[in-house]
Amino acid sequence: MNRIAAIALIVAGLFPSQALALSTQELLNACQSKKGSDDNLFCLGYVNGVADAMGRLLGPDAKDRYCPTQPTTYGAFQQAFVNWALRHPEKWSAIAFNGVNQALRATWPCP
Numbered sequence: 613m614n615r616i617a618a619i620a621l622i623v624a625g626l627f628p629s630q631a632l633a634l635s636t637q638e639l640l641n642a643c644q645s646k647k648g649s650d651d652n653l654f655c656l657g658y659v660n661g662v663a664d665a666m667g668r669l670l671g672p673d674a675k676d677r678y679c680p681t682q683p684t685t686y687g688a689f690q691q692a693f694v695n696w697a698l699r700h701p702e703k704w705s706a707i708a709f710n711g712v713n714q715a716l717r718a719t720w721p722c723p
Contacts, residue, residue, distance in 0.1 A: 636703055639658060639708040643693060658708065660686050663712070692716060693712050696715035
């Protein structure tokens with residue numbers, strides 16, 4: 613597991629009720645905070661933790677997977693989420709995990 617995903621899982625474990633209640637809008641706010649800030653690093657870890665979980669836990673036939681055509685950076689996953697969330701304010705009340713999932717699938721759809 614990569615370091616950022618591990619950090620996100622540790623942070624989520626320290627604050628389980630907050631992590632479970634995190635909305636897409638709250639995650640978007642964190643992602644838009646100053647680069648290198650605690651909130652921005654939390655966002656980076658969270659988004660990449662979801663991406664890592666989706667990539668490792670979902671089988672090749674799963675409908676909820678994403679399919680990048682080349683290696684993707686941590687920053688690209690974060691930016692994909694931000695771009696998607698800004699285009700879908702109607703989804704801001706959804707659980708952040710679902711927002712990241714939808715963003716990755718929309719950005720890198722499978723054939």
